[in-house]
């Protein structure tokens with residue numbers, strides 16, 4: 001790929017076979033490696049799209065400060081795009097975000113407002129909404145911004161259809177719902193029989209980046225009519241599968257990717273033949289300071305819970 005600048009290098013991520021992880025020979029598993037984006041996650045796609053949409057609509061002008069509640073990845077992506085385009089950024093996030101996230105935000109020049117860890121991202125959303133009443137701020141608000149699913153419709157979904165037209169199932173994590181809604185819509189336009197499956201954490205279980213709808217907040221951009229089903233995942237299932245990705249396939253991915261792989265394998269056990277695309281949302285780098293890969297799984301789980309929250 002050749003790009004005139006880093007923003008042009010967003011998207012066009014590799015689709016990689018992960019057949020060693022399939023429980024059935026006729027169920028083909030593929031991984032879409034969103035960790036290959038410039039800041040290492042799928043959120044580069046939506047950060048660029050939300051900012052460019054706001055510029056085009058006149059909502060974001062020089063001098064305005066971008067403000068966003070985030071668990072980390074979206075903040076880092078916005079920070080990169082904002083610094084490239086010359087905007088200031090303030091992110092609101094839970095105080096126990098991993099050290100790598102905080103460092104990355106700082107080095108891209110973002111200001112951070114921390115909110116209590118035990119309030120999770122819902123707490124960060126409340127604080128950001130209050131701050132956004134001051135009109136020096138522009139808040140893209142990924143949970144309610146149609147540019148979020150649109151980025152996955154035009155990018156993620158279209159790339160999968162082009163690279164693997166025989167796809168039968170798509171599995172992705174549910175955070176804002178942008179990936180499932182946008183890529184899911186694009187896939188169903190290609191073939192209405194394609195099934196779109198969500199990986200959702202069990203209520204009270206921590207899988208970084210994902211949320212349980214049973215917590216009470218339904219992201220406005222989530223179109224539940226695109227979903228054909230969901231599987232619940234525990235934190236332990238996600239951690240185990242994240243390690244399998246590294247050990248069996250050499251793919252170093254984040255914890256929601258493990259959740260997605262776990263769901264894809266459970267789905268595969270029920271099918272005779274299928275072609276399943278797993279959306280691996282980020283790389284493992286931003287989790288290294290946690291004990292996610294510790295040989296002691298219980299220690300890993302405890303440590304991850306202490307250092308990361310939603």
Ligand SMILES: Cc1ncc(COP(=O)(O)O)c(C=O)c1O
Pocket residue numbers: 073074173174175176177178179180208209210254256257281282
């Ligand atoms: C690591 C990770 N995985 C998955 C997701 C879920 O993606 P989406 O917000 O498109 O539902 C997110 C985003 O919040 C994330 O940060």
